[in-house]
Amino acid sequence: MENKIQKRILDEIAEAKKIREGLLEIVADAEKIGYATQFALETEEETVRSSFQAGYQLGVQDGYIECLQKMYMMFEEE
Numbered sequence: 001m002e003n004k005i006q007k008r009i010l011d012e013i014a015e016a017k018k019i020r021e022g023l024l025e026i027v028a029d030a031e032k033i034g035y036a037t038q039f040a041l042e043t044e045e046e047t048v049r050s051s052f053q054a055g056y057q058l059g060v061q062d063g064y065i066e067c068l069q070k071m072y073m074m075f076e077e078e
Contacts, residue, residue: 009072013065020061026054 030050 006072006075009068009075013068013072016061016065016068020058020065023054023058023061026050027058030054
């Protein structure tokens, strides 16, 4: 039972890390486009919003990965 759960946790960590890498690429691309300006032109406003959302999701993914890693360690200790 534990091995199955641990495998699922490891699989989920791997998937979350893939998603995180994709988000890092989105943030990097948005920075290249120039999202940082506070007074974006109307055409760039969507870029600013999507970059902010990607940054937020990146933080969520970091927290999620950390949580999964802690769960895995709990199983290791048992």
